[in-house]
Amino acid sequence: MDRRAFLATVGGSTVALAGCLGAGGPTDSDDHDIGMSSSAFKPDSFAVAPGTTVVWRNTSSHAHTVTAYESGIPDEADFFASGGFSSSEAAREGWQSGTQGSIHGGETFENEFTVPGTYNYFCIPHEPNGMTGVIEVTQDATRTPEGGRVTVTNATTAKNASSESATEGDGE
Numbered sequence: 354m355d356r357r358a359f360l361a362t363v364g365g366s367t368v369a370l371a372g373c374l375g376a377g378g379p380t381d382s383d384d385h386d387i388g389m390s391s392s393a394f395k396p397d398s399f400a401v402a403p404g405t406t407v408v409w410r411n412t413s414s415h416a417h418t419v420t421a422y423e424s425g426i427p428d429e430a431d432f433f434a435s436g437g438f439s440s441s442e443a444a445r446e447g448w449q450s451g452t453q454g455s456i457h458g459g460e461t462f463e464n465e466f467t468v469p470g471t472y473n474y475f476c477i478p479h480e481p482n483g484m485t486g487v488i489e490v491t492q493d494a495t496r497t498p499e500g501g502r503v504t505v506t507n508a509t510t511a512k513n514a515s516s517e518s519a520t521e522g523d524g525e
């Protein structure tokens with residue numbers, strides 16, 4: 354309940370539209386770009402245009418982190434990590450000393466990507482299980498700041514699907 358309200362705020366302009374459809378179910382991804390299962394980012398590879406804010410959501414019941422690899426992001430880019438740490442090392446220490454920076458089930462984390470390039474990140478507790486991800490920031494990405502949250506499905510607006518004049522009859 355509170356969580357929904359919070360996510361609605363984070364989700365931005367497209368949430369209201371998505372909400373109308375109603376039939377989404379527990380795995381609807383309209384309020385985030387990248388989910389987190391018990392030990393994986395889903396998807397683990399994601400592309401956005403510069404200036405896009407990416408939203409992660411913990412879609413599992415396990416606590417996770419989103420932590421950048423300092424050496425795995427563009428030189429000019431800002432480091433990012435849940436918990437607000439300024440380095441991978443600090444994030445690891447924070448996690449060791451009381452699971453700081455953890456993203457609990459249902460919670461979100463977001464980061465704006467402005468510098469083009471490749472960003473590698475990981476989840477501290479599940480790094481040994483291969484819980485890592487990559488964000489590609491490129492002009493070629495379909496997900497743009499202006500475009501909002503793009504759900505890549507084939508659910509194109511079916512407004513003109515019901516053309517009444519489909520069967521014109523056999524003429525005169």
Ligand SMILES: [Cu+2]
Nearest residue numbers: 417418476479
């Ligand atoms: Cu994890």
